[in-house]
Amino acid sequence: MYMEESQSRDFIRQVIDEDNKTGKYDGRVHTRFPPEPNGYLHIGSAKAIWVNYGIAHEYGGKFNLRFDDTNPIAEEKEFIDAIVEDVKWLGADFEDRLLYSSDYFQQMYDYAIDLIKKGKAYVCDLSAEEMKEYRGDYTTPGRNSPSRERPVEESLDLFVRMKTGEFPDGSKTLRAKIDMAHPNMNMRDPPMYRILHATHPHTGDEWCIYPIYDWAHGLEDSIEGITHSLCSIEFENHRLLYDWFLDELDIYHPQQIEFARMNVSFTVMSKRYLKELVEGDHVNGWDDPRMPTIAGMRRRGYTPTSIREFCNRAGIAKKPNTIAFELLEACVRDDLNKIAPRFMGVLDPLKVVITNFPEGDSEVLEAINNPEDPDAGTRTIPFTRELFIERTDFMEEPFKKFYRLAPGREVRFRYAYFVTCNEVIKDDNGEVVELRCTIDPATKGGDSPDGRKVKGTIHWVSADHAVDAEVMLYDRLFTVEDPMGHPDKPFTEFLNPDSLKALGHCKVEPAIADLPKGAGFQFERTGYFNIDKDSAPDKLVLNRTVPLRDSWARIQKGR
RNA sequence: AGUCCCGUGGUGUAGCGGUUAUCAUGCUUGCCUUUGGAGCAAGCGACAGCGGUUCAAAUCCGCUCGGGACUACCA
Numbered sequence: 001m002y003m004e005e006s007q008s009r010d011f012i013r014q015v016i017d018e019d020n021k022t023g024k025y026d027g028r029v030h031t032r033f034p035p036e037p038n039g040y041l042h043i044g045s046a047k048a049i050w051v052n053y054g055i056a057h058e059y060g061g062k063f064n065l066r067f068d069d070t071n072p073i074a075e076e077k078e079f080i081d082a083i084v085e086d087v088k089w090l091g092a093d094f095e096d097r098l099l100y101s102s103d104y105f106q107q108m109y110d111y112a113i114d115l116i117k118k119g120k121a122y123v124c125d126l127s128a129e130e131m132k133e134y135r136g137d138y139t140t141p142g143r144n145s146p147s148r149e150r151p152v153e154e155s156l157d158l159f160v161r162m163k164t165g166e167f168p169d170g171s172k173t174l175r176a177k178i179d180m181a182h183p184n185m186n187m188r189d190p191p192m193y194r195i196l197h198a199t200h201p202h203t204g205d206e207w208c209i210y211p212i213y214d215w216a217h218g219l220e221d222s223i224e225g226i227t228h229s230l231c232s233i234e235f236e237n238h239r240l241l242y243d244w245f246l247d248e249l250d251i252y253h254p255q256q257i258e259f260a261r262m263n264v265s266f267t268v269m270s271k272r273y274l275k276e277l278v279e280g281d282h283v284n285g286w287d288d289p290r291m292p293t294i295a296g297m298r299r300r301g302y303t304p305t306s307i308r309e310f311c312n313r314a315g316i317a318k319k320p321n322t323i324a325f326e327l328l329e330a331c332v333r334d335d336l337n338k339i340a341p342r343f344m345g346v347l348d349p350l351k352v353v354i355t356n357f358p359e360g361d362s363e364v365l366e367a368i369n370n371p372e373d374p375d376a377g378t379r380t381i382p383f384t385r386e387l388f389i390e391r392t393d394f395m396e397e398p399f400k401k402f403y404r405l406a407p408g409r410e411v412r413f414r415y416a417y418f419v420t421c422n423e424v425i426k427d428d429n430g431e432v433v434e435l436r437c438t439i440d441p442a443t444k445g446g447d448s449p450d451g452r453k454v455k456g457t458i459h460w461v462s463a464d465h466a467v468d469a470e471v472m473l474y475d476r477l478f479t480v481e482d483p484m485g486h487p488d489k490p491f492t493e494f495l496n497p498d499s500l501k502a503l504g505h506c507k508v509e510p511a512i513a514d515l516p517k518g519a520g521f522q523f524e525r526t527g528y529f530n531i532d533k534d535s536a537p538d539k540l541v542l543n544r545t546v547p548l549r550d551s552w553a554r555i556q557k558g559r
Numbered sequence: 560a561g562u563c564c565c566g567u568g569g570u571g572u573a574g575c576g577g578u579u580a581u582c583a584u585g586c587u588u589g590c591c592u593u594u595g596g597a598g599c600a601a602g603c604g605a606c607a608g609c610g611g612u613u614c615a616a617a618u619c620c621g622c623u624c625g626g627g628a629c630u631a632c633c634a
Binding site: 034070071124127131132135137139170173175188191210212213214216232239316317319320330337338342344371401414446447456522525527549552555 | 560561562564565569572573575581582585592593595597628630631633634
């Protein structure tokens with residue numbers, strides 16, 4: 001099955017096209033995403049998921065989710081559950097193929113026995129430290145282990161006893177017998193099994209020897225019938241070993257293809273550093289909305305569509321890359337613009353009294369829910385004598401390009417009336433505390449029958465009806481594009497002190513209170529928001545996903 | 560230092576011997592507008608360098624320079 005040939009093809013798709021042409025895998029395409037359950041997935045993982053799933057889906061193939069759970073020391077059930085949730089949420093459909101490497105432990109063990117019998121693997125008595133020393137380095141060849149010429153029968157016996165738990169952790173390993181002088185360090189008799197008396201999150205205490213990645217990974221791919229094993233570039237040097245094991249075993253041989261992992265500017269992308277942020281209390285957990293984790297982005301209000309689109313636009317190549325954070329923002333805005341219902345919300349309220357509107361009266365106005373989507377319909381919003389507008393929408397002494405409210409000036413209150421500011425009331429400190437305004441009753445709905453134009457339109461809420469909300473404003477987590485690019489300083493030094501700003505007394509349309517947790521919407525003229533998971537009916541908490549594209553900020557800057 | 564990989568606008572990407580060098584993002588300007596949103600239009604901005612092959616090179620070859628990965632019983 002071929003996709004539109006006109007579409008540009010990344011190098012991986014080109015390889016698959018070629019394989020399909022030659023019939024290498026009988027036209028099958030089967031990929032996998034193999035996370036280790038030792039942390040939460042991040043946007044970089046999302047890229048890997050989307051490349052693997054996207055390709056399988058495109059070619060009418062299959063996609064497996066497989067936990068690469070070969071190291072019980074680092075892995076936890078919490079992470080397994082979180083990863084499954086994230087992958088599903090992203091929309092990468094693995095059907096019934098939620099798999100575990102640990103389910104193949106017996107088969108891998110049998111393969112290891114095979115290899116020992118073939119004289120291609122041996123049990124080694126060297127300690128970790130000794131092994132390192134024997135390995136040599138980039139320029140000097142390694143030395144053979146004293147165990148290297150151990151008879152096959154002896155290795156076989158020792159390996160079985162390793163499995164039955166006879167030996168303490170670290171006392172022995174099973175190693176492939178390749179070449180201690182190989183220029184590729186991975187080929188210098190790499191260990192295949194280590195002894196680890198640890199409880200495994202999936203297999204419990206069944207095993208006390210665990211396979212090492214290089215040995216396990218190709219086997220997992222082979223067992224599952226994977227065709228194209230897509231991984232990141234740091235495994236390039238491991239491909240030789242991947243191929244070696246499969247060839248020596250003479251079993252089904254998938255093809256490993258490497259592509260560059262994705263970085264995003266103004267954040268960090270490795271599980272290790274994300275863990276440091278969580279454990280060092282620099283953020284409030286793995287799902288902190290400032291985190292580049294999928295859980296964090298979901299909580300912040302990013303949609304699966306926007307993340308997928310981001311991955312698509314980022315592309316696939318082998319060059320180290322850093323994608324602009326702005327692209328991520330552009331992608332969410334694109335999606336949310338189409339689907340997010342509009343509301344009005346005032347972040348920094350300034351009271352407005354409409355002096356020609358009767359006290360105690362209220363009126364119902366109609367507003368469009370989403371100008372991009374006619375099917376979204378309309379809603380009603382209450383208008384009363386006392387309103388709140390955004391403090392930044394009023395200026396006592398406006399400069400030339402300020403189109404909003406000012407003394408004596410008329411603007412439109414969205415979906416309501418043309419409103420003129422007649423009087424500015426200040427407190428003892430000279431701070432503006434209230435505006436006295438009048439409406440033109442003929443402009444109800446926002447249009448003037450006489451064709452009179454008004455420069456600005458501002459949002460507002462009825463003071464009597466508005467609901468209080470706490471609004472979380474997020475900014476980039478770091479102040480520099482590449483927090484890791486400064487080897488002399490820890491990346492935490494570049495944490496942005498203003499990455500979270502909580503606004504306490506925002507006034508929002510009452511309808512917001514009825515929205516379910518996680519629901520995303522737009523506050524007109526302000527940005528996209530959603531209902532936080534910690535929100536409650538009597539204490540609304542909103543997250544700002546991303547501000548609207550702000551050409552106003554540029555005008556202000558150019559003043 | 561050795562092995563392997565990679566260099567196209569600020570960023571990311573297309574290109575597969577002949578193109579005004581693609582698209583997106585970004586930035587600039589204009590139009591439009593009941594969101595200073597969205598939309599529309601125009602513009603800015605790149606083949607790392609040097610040699611070679613060829614009628615013709617971003618594309619093929621060589622060298623130089625630059626970037627990345629690798630010395631875990633992690634993945």
